[in-house]
Amino acid sequence: MTTTETTTAPLANARDLALAHYAARGVLEHVLARHGITFQQQVTLRAAVTADAPQTPDGLVLQVQGSLKADPADIRTTLDELLAKQLLVADGAHLRPTEAGRGLLATASAETAPISARIWGGISAGDLAAAGRVLTLVAERANTELATLTV
Numbered sequence: 001m002t003t004t005e006t007t008t009a010p011l012a013n014a015r016d017l018a019l020a021h022y023a024a025r026g027v028l029e030h031v032l033a034r035h036g037i038t039f040q041q042q043v044t045l046r047a048a049v050t051a052d053a054p055q056t057p058d059g060l061v062l063q064v065q066g067s068l069k070a071d072p073a074d075i076r077t078t079l080d081e082l083l084a085k086q087l088l089v090a091d092g093a094h095l096r097p098t099e100a101g102r103g104l105l106a107t108a109s110a111e112t113a114p115i116s117a118r119i120w121g122g123i124s125a126g127d128l129a130a131a132g133r134v135l136t137l138v139a140e141r142a143n144t145e146l147a148t149l150t151v
Helices: 014-034 039-050 057-068 072-084 099-120 125-149
Strands: 088-091 094-097
Touching: 014 039, 014 099, 039 057, 039 072, 039 094, 039 099, 057 072, 072 088, 094 099
Parallel strands: none
Antiparallel strands: 088 094
């Protein structure tokens, strides 16, 4: 007769989610610091780079606010910083990323890719799918709660 030991994985909770987020963000911030930009600047620049068309400052603020839940005034300061670093440029009423901005994102992505591969490597597709479903649901619910708190 063969017996198998069953181990029960701990249930995920808000603290686990936060610890995973900050650990991964810490890795990214370490890479970004070598290039003289912050996490919020990177998120804002990425929003401009990945947009289908040049965005207005207000459009970028709304998009970044939706992602980071940051204060709009802080995001506007971030836009000013990106303009000063010449990673974004004003084009009439719109902002568009410069080649330097696109290059910085490409370089940072290339530097973080092998680290991300080590972090995510070996996690089964099924586990990643389950985590994706749970994280999507948690984000939806948290956004709903936040909306009721800010009305």
